[in-house]
């Protein structure tokens with residue numbers, strides 16, 4: 001499917017939509033042959049809206065090599081795009097900006113042994129894509145994913161993450177992986193409970209749960225989610241002696257606001 005050749009977007013077809021809770025959904029759309037992205041980047045998705053358009057950013061959940069593009073969204077009460085997505089059905093048309101963007105890219109770290117991915121809510125999306133890239137599993141000795149949500153019912157990716165152990169490209173490396181769910185408003189079996197990520201970093205709980213020693217030489221952090229969480233987590237990591245990664249001044253922390 002395509003719009004006029006000079007357009008900055010293409011018209012894609014919604015292939016499927018899955019609702020998990022009233023506010024959590026995933027969906028997939030057709031992928032144009034020319035669409036390129038790196039795991040960790042986001043697409044701009046849109047709809048025609050009256051005389052104009054509505055556009056919002058969504059991190060790609062799919063692997064770079066996937067035939068379709070999958071996304072995960074948290075529906076916001078009274079949110080204009082959320083209303084469109086909530087009503088969307090398979091077969092509908094959705095607009096895809098031709099260019100994917102974003103700098104939450106693990107390959108930007110020139111070194112490091114252990115990759116620790118810290119996220120809240122929909123901030124898990126880029127990490128689901130990153131975790132489907134075999135080169136990440138080859139490159140790092142340990143991969144830790146920490147996902148914080150308010151309630152256990154929002155931990156909808158447990159089975160998908162567990163299924164990585166039989167993934168044809170990744171299964172052999174699966175023992176490198178540790179998933180640490182966090183539920184902040186209730187105690188949940190198998191999850192850390194009632195504390196947010198910055199506090200869990202500061203008091204050493206996350207380090208202990210990961211089975212690793214967090215240090216400047218070996219540990220690299222990627223952070224995505226609620227902007228307040230990104231800010232507070234950055235501060236907690238600074239307090240622990242880590243520094244922002246910049247291309248010219250390598251450090252240990254890379255981050256992206258999952259919304260703003």
Ligand SMILES: Cc1cc2nc3c(=O)[nH]c(=O)nc-3n(C[C@H](O)[C@H](O)[C@H](O)COP(=O)(O)OP(=O)(O)OC[C@H]3O[C@@H](n4cnc5c(N)ncnc54)[C@H](O)[C@@H]3O)c2cc1C
Nearest residue numbers: 056057058059072073074076079080081082122125258259
């Ligand atoms: C780089 C980037 C990547 C993004 N990736 C995703 C993604 O993968 N999945 C996703 O659901 N959203 C993502 N978003 C947010 C998304 O672009 C929309 O803002 C969101 O879907 C809500 O749109 P809306 O029009 O309904 O409400 P808006 O008018 O856009 O937002 C209203 C308010 O809702 C809150 N909010 C917005 N998005 C979220 C969210 N995801 N979780 C919790 N609260 C939120 C904010 O406080 C915001 O001010 C991303 C945003 C950015 C900037």
Ligand SMILES: NC(=O)c1ccc[n+]([C@@H]2O[C@H](COP(=O)([O-])OP(=O)(O)OC[C@H]3O[C@@H](n4cnc5c(N)ncnc54)[C@H](OP(=O)(O)O)[C@@H]3O)[C@@H](O)[C@H]2O)c1
Nearest residue numbers: 074076077120121148149150184185196197226228229232
């Ligand atoms: N009606 C309600 O009670 C209610 C509740 C939540 C969400 N919502 C709706 O859902 C949307 C939010 O979606 P969401 O729950 O996925 O996103 P979220 O509010 O960003 O929460 C996701 C996770 O981030 C944590 N978090 C929030 N701020 C943080 C910070 N400064 N530092 C560390 N962790 C932090 C939350 O902890 P906490 O649980 O401690 O906040 C939770 O574990 C809202 O816009 C609203 O529409 C409604």
